[in-house]
Amino acid sequence: MGIEEKAANLGIVTTTLETVVNWGRTNAMWPLTFGLACCAIEMMSAQASNYDLSRFGMEINRPSPRQADLMIVSGRVSRKMAPVLRRLYDQMSDPKWVIAMGDCASCGGVFNNYAIVQGVDEVVPVDVYVAGCPPRPEALIDGIMRLHEKVMKEKISGTSHNADRTTIRVEQEQQDGGLIQVT
């Protein structure tokens, strides 16, 4: 009833600017092309035809950080690699998001030693943690969907999109292999 119905008949949809912008951002995320370890194999698998990440508007990876807005840290980060990772993150243009894929990127995983950064959140601010060693492509896709949900809730304001940053952890449930969300 009312003006919305009539406007829709004319081919006009009313919505908020925030929704449109966030919708655009979620459906055209460009991940940065880089893999650090075995998780990258699963990431490649998620992007290949079997799992087909392009269903969610992510068919293109960008080798240049200037053109990418999503960093998927797929693997363990050595202490020597950490400054490189941070530089790549700094070179990405705002707004930008980070997914820590797998146990190593999330918390160091099995590599509790001098050579590996104990969680990539020491180097870059992480939006979504995906558990698994390595996580299956479904888990990565689930993590990306959670990120999309988060981006849809973002407010457009003068401050950085990370001002009231909340992180999401995607954890793999042992019993049925399903996914639960812990915030």
Add this chain to the structure above:
Amino acid sequence: MDNATVLNRLRDTFGAVVSAPDERHGDLKVCIEASRLPEVGRWLRDEADLQYTLLENLCGVDYLGRLPRFEVVYHLFSFQNAHRLCLKVGVPEEHPVVPSVTSVWPTANWHERETYDMFGIVFEGHPSLERILMPEEWAGHPLRKDVPLGYEEVAFTFNEDRIYAHKPFAKE
């Protein structure tokens, strides 16, 4: 060429510089005085009937609690005789210095840098003895036995609040 021949040749030429020969597992291992090492190496490389032209491996070992504490191990190979020889050099903790063998086998360059990086053993005469694996600003030498094994306490649900309170999370 067998182990006994090589050992006799070494002893005839260098005498007491060569000590503690060992033939466990088939390969000959001898201890060498650190100060004479490049000389022995060059002789082994250039002697017509020995020709240990390949330095297969060079590494450090930390025998914590033993004297001398460190040991640098050189694995040599002679293509001519298809024979392996292992040299060991004891390195004391208070003065961990060994002469470099980069002038004898150029391949020792990176191996010595790695041994320096991991154990803090200084190779005198090395063209540029810098860290090769760890970041430049890293303090200490991680493969020494007195370096703690785990880097950080593992976080479980019962202790994660305490651990995360001190964890250096990255800022935007």
